[in-house]
Amino acid sequence: MSSSLLKEVGELDINTENCKSFLLVDENETLQVMEEESFLERLGIPSNKAVKVLSIFGNTGDGKSHTLNATFFNGHEVFRTSETQDSCTVGVWAAFDPSLSLILLDTEGLLGATSKQNQRMRLLLKVLAVSDMVVYRTRAERLHNDLFRFLGNASQAYLKHFTSELKAMSDRCGLEVPLSSLGPALLVFHETSNTKLLGCDSRTPGGAEQLLQKRFHQLSLSTEAFNSVEYVGTRTTLPPTNFSGFLEVVCRRASNTSTRSRRPPAIVYNVLKALSMRFNGEITDDRITTSSFFPDEYFSCSNVCLSCGARCTKNMNHLKDNVAHTAKSRCRYTHQYNNKVLICRVCYERGLEVAVNPKTSASTDSKWFGLATYAWSGRQHWIGNQDPEGSVVRPELRHVWLGNEAFLKDNSNGTQRVLDGVNFAIQSVTDYSRGPTKAITAWLTDQVAPEYWRPNSQITECHQCKKPFEDGERKHHCRSCGEGCCDVCSTKTMSVPERGWGSAAVRVCDDCFRTGGNSTDVAGKQLEAAREGRGLMARRITEVAQSTLDAMTSAVEYPLGIVKDVARPDYWVPDHELVKCHHCEKPFAGTTAKHHCRACGLGFCSQCSPELRPVPSRGWDHPVRVCVDCSEKKGEL
Template structure:
């Protein structure tokens, strides 16, 4: 008996022995990209092999109805239906099915047809690329008279996507598994198996230089596509005028590629499983964007993070699920400033030059200022910038006496993307409204003992602090300069911008330009006498030169006064409305507070509800008696905290 016959009989015995143990394929990954085998042991058991067995992986791709499953059955299992087939035009393979060929030590992966009807086309294409990424040999099966453009586009796009999205992940898997040659160093070998009925197979003409492979590469180049991810591209053609199809040349090509270990060596099947599992965990996000361009089989949106910047709409350029690895979002596109998100971040320039990146936020007051004085100062002098390392680096009131803009001197601005769920740099400003409300309540309580209204008393004080030199101080104005009527407690005193005297509202209802006092662009309030005389006064022009600084301060103060008027109106609104508007994001809304979070005492009309500034939960007075700074939430001054948070002082 010849040696070749003995070899064939030996191969037959090996196939029959394995078929007796496992005659059917099994579902490895379903159409939703979900891995159906959850453990290595189960994977090995379904294949019928041990982990000591070194294997390679062959996967097959192609359009629906081109006979992928039949090709695997006829080539490796002598026609037995290990992979299910159908005589209809409908796809009989959904998801990815696996079986093992013991003769060539090949894990065979049968994939869903490219043209099969599905509502999850994007998920199917991404699944196919994940299968391609773990394969050693990739077969594209086509049954057509000529090679169509879809074949070249699919393979060219797959090559590009493989290099861009899967190489680094496969390298990480190989490093974890201790492989000497990374899986990603060279991609799989590509075999295009082409069956015709009436036309000649590619490259059969001896006059064609370079053969079929040269023609394939020329076609890829004409379509501006590359096969860089594949370590080789080979063509197998067969012409079938009378069935059955001859698969011998295809089988011989597979034998050559699987026996060649110069580029990719065999490996334990557990490595294959872990690689597929890693890719499934990384690239498993839902693809919901219907506007994805269809010019590519594998657009970046299938594999990259779906998060977009809320400010500029730029897409995150990292791979999917990078947040699980504590890797932050990023984008190559520069963000734009949006007041809605306040995404301009100020970095202390001194710290930055020392190699530190310390963000500072405009605040109403410094940590060394008292609450009342700090808010009052903010009303007329603006904000303060305080660095935890350098202390107070800027007070905006100094701008009135000639200091530079902070962005040109003490800080460097950065525009940062605003990613959903990752807006930590906004925390210092997130409770700004509540801090102002707390300050207003504190001021009301502090100055209520005086007969004048709280905001009117503050306005008078602010006016005296920044009044031009020719203005009469509020404390010296007891009666109207025009009608001599005494001012009642809390009644508004108006300064004439021309003479500087204090008048009541009725005697200073006129407005006009007062250029000799520096009010030359906008009509301002004047008393009736100055309005009648036109405001001419000897010596006023000489005084104007030394009043510039005070005049600028006064102009800004008038804006602050308007703000105080608005604050006065706000306090007159129902307190619940104001508190709801000012409530920081982490606070539990008032209407949801029905009982104390600690002692569970029900809140009644006489029981006050207090928010802990650290955790944001609601407590009664007895369960939140202490005042402490909570810098992690942006509260630099002592504020109310619950007993639980007070005990955990290290977390404040």
């Protein structure tokens, strides 16, 4: 660099005596400047001024802030420094050097004590991504491996997670060269006291840069994300440190536009804002599976398939762009989640993907006939297709992502329609006998139970203590794993939202209570036996119907609370939340019946829900109870 240019830089530095840095991003990764106008005002930059960005990294106590002050501001304390070994920089601080048109970003030290180490490392990569020059400042007699691992891991994470987001940003900003194709220049600024600088030995071929690349290669690391790697060394035997060599390299890099051109400062702000919005959120230590400085857990989606355990491969917050979860591996079927989807074969051959759902009855069937058909053919009865998987549909196994209501809640209104049909049948058959039989109770419970519950006929002993069930002894289903247990082994209650039970506490077995209900591999070996048992459903129903028809009365004692919980459609307000009629606001007393409107799902008293109308939009093909508000609506519900 010429002496005239150095003199000009020094004169401009003197004029920046009153310049102060400001906090740009705090330790929680929160951007402290909300608008780009405020960003420009805090830096003192006109909007049409083209700039480059220089960021500095390094360990705590190696003099990053002092380096920026001495190099660009003639020693004035624009960035706060401390005489102690503790870090005085928390978050990311910014200032502007008008002589070189450089936005300077000072980062927190890598060895600084913080309770959010994971968030800090992710923040450093965001700063690196918006920089044109990256300076790694180290003050040591030798270059340690941590320096190479940090930069190598940063390069890998930059290419893997940030390139697509930066490319999208460059397209939106109208840049001719995508930001992702040309990464920043890397400057390793090394200060020693007693040892020689790297590459000063004339016998070393290739100089310091080749030695740096050799060290990266020995550690199986790459610097592919950086457009160049350059070593700058200074040896300090007596203070002060000589920063002229470092300033000369920075000036040369700042004026070089062959790889990266200057850009409006608003683009710098918008890119940092976009990265802050994309990559954010808490990172728990138990998610970190590698010793890398920038593991995938910092930047990738945290959702895991509940069925097979596969991790989502998308970047963080991809659902904001309406991009669904994906996994590299194929899923496995788990009967608790019933994650098999049936696709119409004809539509699939035409390039469409249309999921097909079973129906318990046709719209032209009466309640009697629909109930009989459902009971005779099992809950997977298909109208017009007795064997759909071999003819008109193709099965696919889908991943079960947390929050995917399609799999986690198996509470379609099909079971409620069956319950309505049973009530209709019970009310029609009167006074044949006194009290129901246990066979009817067990059968009815199995019909409306979730897919992951073990059928009563297969429960011969307690799943926990292995004690055989005696005649008349109550069998309880754990709402978490679906196994049958005795009273003693299922005394605990807890919320099981992942099974569709909402936030209310429900009965679970002691094992699931201790483990928090994380038992996802239940009864895998007995799945085939369960399928074979369902194949005999028609004969069992025939025998039960013939032997117990005389015993049916209007007072069938099936477990009503369980049936209502299982059969309740997703859009219905739970019974325990119904304290008054939604229309007349009359409180529900102990004798006041609660009725759900089949159209809106809200709770009403008998006087406010007297009408019967079909609600095809909700799957009710026959006339069902609706409230006065929905009944007054014109057109088809």
